[in-house]
Amino acid sequence: MFSIRHRVPSAWRSVLVLGVLLAGLLAVTAPRARAAAAQDVSVTFGVQATTEGETLLVSGSAPQLGAWDPARAVPLGTTASAYPHWSTSVQLPAGLTVQYKYIKRSPTGVVTWESISNRTLTVSPDGPGNDDRWNIAPMTATFHATAATTWGQNLYVSGSVADLGAWDPAKALPLTTDSATYPLWAGTHQLPPDTAVQYKYLKKNPDGTVTWENGDNRTVFTTSAGSLTLDDIWR
Structure with missing residues (x-):
């Protein structure tokens, strides 16, 4: 003779399976949602x-x-x-x-x-x-800089205007490179029109320290409209 105390109707088995699946889904997606918000x-x-x-x-x-x-x-x-x-x-x-x-x-x-x-x-x-x-279109400036870096270093540009971080390394604008273009780094950023802008490149090290390039500040005079490209070599 067999016992029926542990038999679960098929409808209830489906509910239990669905509950387990939902619990697992919430456990996986909740950390992802928190990570996305943190970004x-x-x-x-x-x-x-x-x-x-x-x-x-x-x-x-x-x-x-x-x-x-x-x-x-x-x-x-x-x-x-x-x-x-x-x-x-x-x-x-x-x-x-x-x-x-x-x-x-x-x-x-x-x-x-x-x-x-x-x-x-x-x-x-x-x-x-x-x-x-207000109602004045910014200049689009493309920065090209040839710079050798060590593993973990990245190249940035900063300058005399707020658009370039106002010489604050924490607000410097990042440049990017890849295996096909290295050691050329590039980035496109906005500059105020009709303005004399001073700028320099800097390297950020993995430990957070910063190395500025040598020499005087670089200078560019922006126009009232359009775009410009700057081709520089780290010094």
Whole structure:
């Protein structure tokens, strides 16, 4: 004679199996979700803009920037001492490339977009943030630097303007290379137009220390529009 105390109906067996699968899925995906959130970077959007009672906002292609919906655009702030500089910080995923524009909103709710082409930003943990000017398109500068490095070293560029980190190594802009192009490093970044910009290259070591190249600061004079390419050799 057999016992039926340990027999489980097939319907209940399916429920138990589903419960085990869900528990395993949650155990796997929860750490991944936390890791993804940890990769968000605080990006500072800053713009020089004079106003006559309007407020400044930023909107763009990412959901965090309102996905081009003025009603969900992110407001910028200023103070009596900072005006006409407006700024705000937004959490964005590292590595994400976004397009954005600034908006002026009048006290009656009338919205005025910048008339220039969309601005572009690639989010980097080492990025210095933006130092834009209302309705003035930035210059696009491509930095090419030939530099030999040791294992674990990486090459960066910094300079006299906020777009290049204002000489702060922690905010220097990264350059990249690969096995096919090394020792040539490259990176494309924005610079303010019609400006004399000083810059230098630096190497960041695995232990966090920094080595600047020798010699005087390099200088480039940007134009009012377009792009430029800088071809340099580490010294």
